[in-house]
Amino acid sequence: MTAPSTATKIRVLIAKPGLDGHDRGAKVVARALRDGGCEVIYTGIRQTPEMIAEAALQEDVDVVGLSILSGAHLELFPRIVDEMKKRGLDDVLLFCGGIIPEEDTAALSGLGFQAIFRPGTNTQDIVKFVFEHVKK
Amino acid sequence: MDSLIERFLEGDRRALARVISRVENETAEGRECLRALYPRSGRAHSIGVTGGAGSGKSTLTGALAAAFRRRGHTVGIVAVDPSSPFTHGAILGDRIRMQDLTLDPGVYVRSMASRGALGGLAPTIDDVVAVMDAFGFDYVIIETVGAGQDEVEIAGTALTTVLVNNPGTGDDIQAMKAGILEIADVLVVNKADHPGADVLVSQLQALLTLSPAGSRRPPVLKTTATRGEGLDALADAIDEHRAYLESSGELERQRAIDSRHQVLSIARAILLERIRQATPEEELESLVQQVAARRLDPHSAAESLAARLRA
Numbered sequence: 001m002t003a004p005s006t007a008t009k010i011r012v013l014i015a016k017p018g019l020d021g022h023d024r025g026a027k028v029v030a031r032a033l034r035d036g037g038c039e040v041i042y043t044g045i046r047q048t049p050e051m052i053a054e055a056a057l058q059e060d061v062d063v064v065g066l067s068i069l070s071g072a073h074l075e076l077f078p079r080i081v082d083e084m085k086k087r088g089l090d091d092v093l094l095f096c097g098g099i100i101p102e103e104d105t106a107a108l109s110g111l112g113f114q115a116i117f118r119p120g121t122n123t124q125d126i127v128k129f130v131f132e133h134v135k136k
Numbered sequence: 137m138d139s140l141i142e143r144f145l146e147g148d149r150r151a152l153a154r155v156i157s158r159v160e161n162e163t164a165e166g167r168e169c170l171r172a173l174y175p176r177s178g179r180a181h182s183i184g185v186t187g188g189a190g191s192g193k194s195t196l197t198g199a200l201a202a203a204f205r206r207r208g209h210t211v212g213i214v215a216v217d218p219s220s221p222f223t224h225g226a227i228l229g230d231r232i233r234m235q236d237l238t239l240d241p242g243v244y245v246r247s248m249a250s251r252g253a254l255g256g257l258a259p260t261i262d263d264v265v266a267v268m269d270a271f272g273f274d275y276v277i278i279e280t281v282g283a284g285q286d287e288v289e290i291a292g293t294a295l296t297t298v299l300v301n302n303p304g305t306g307d308d309i310q311a312m313k314a315g316i317l318e319i320a321d322v323l324v325v326n327k328a329d330h331p332g333a334d335v336l337v338s339q340l341q342a343l344l345t346l347s348p349a350g351s352r353r354p355p356v357l358k359t360t361a362t363r364g365e366g367l368d369a370l371a372d373a374i375d376e377h378r379a380y381l382e383s384s385g386e387l388e389r390q391r392a393i394d395s396r397h398q399v400l401s402i403a404r405a406i407l408l409e410r411i412r413q414a415t416p417e418e419e420l421e422s423l424v425q426q427v428a429a430r431r432l433d434p435h436s437a438a439e440s441l442a443a444r445l446r447a
Binding site: 008009011030031033034035036037038039040041042043044050051054055057058059060087088089 | 149150153154156157161163219220223224225226227228229231232235238239244245246247249251
């Protein structure tokens, strides 16, 4: 056990927008980031774009990770990014994961998502991505 | 910096979020914010919600905030979850039970990791509560880490401490033990739709009759937070406790005790930091090794560290 640390921590919001109710993936990612030393706010399933943006604001997170399996990402993600911009959250690192077809990659990076993690990703790669890209 | 505080004072929630982060990370800017904002605090009524893991603290906190909102009050919530002692990471999951409040402009919910603090709170909890208070919320609710028998620090942070109990979690000897029950200003039996709730209420009431004569006897209330039942009575009991604190002079007394405790504990942290700075790592390591090998006792080792401050 090491000494308690009050140094600045990376705060991450892991959220599941839309109606799919299966959050195993989101929980695995949350747990991996916790073990990597992040403070992870997990909001549960069925979040609207407004709820995700508002939680990101209140929690002053450095990173937002979205998990989606329903196929509605091109519908929901632009609205989330929009709600975040409305609240002035333009310096938050964005990544996403789940069932996301390759052909949607360009659209999502255009929205500002810096990484897309698909099934089979090593969770350590996600932790590494967060630590390398977060603005602190 | 000044513009951050200006935006804070205009009621900008993003500025509130930023100020809390700076205060929580104990940066120089954070201390500057606190210096500017502290004189504006002291108006909110602070409520601690404590109890065992899984007792329903988060759901109850959300439902209580909703009850205050129905009465037209604004509410800030600070919910603490534990940090890992090994990686210092944390999963902060209390918001899951407070979803309905997310888009309410009269409510602000902030999750905090315990960051190594003992007692079910976080090292900077008092500062964060002061910031929320200065922002102008009528009530600030502090939800502790799941507490067992001895996590009593919340009583020094909140003016009213609500202890959440559940039916079926031990006999009445558990409740007779010293510790957490003694700090409760209001007792709640949550999950009151489960069997044994009425028995627990009578056991708690019976125990409270053993309190010293003349002392205030905390009310025992039943709630079923998932259905929103019993929350108006809880909000009333909290307001009644506030009124009691004011009329009895207890409010001033408690504030003085809490402030003394806070100042001394910050002074302790400053002294420790100075000792750490005055001690070369090799010297600390050598003392630690002597203690580990039982050649030196830990008190003597600490004395010799403290002596460096005088030098």
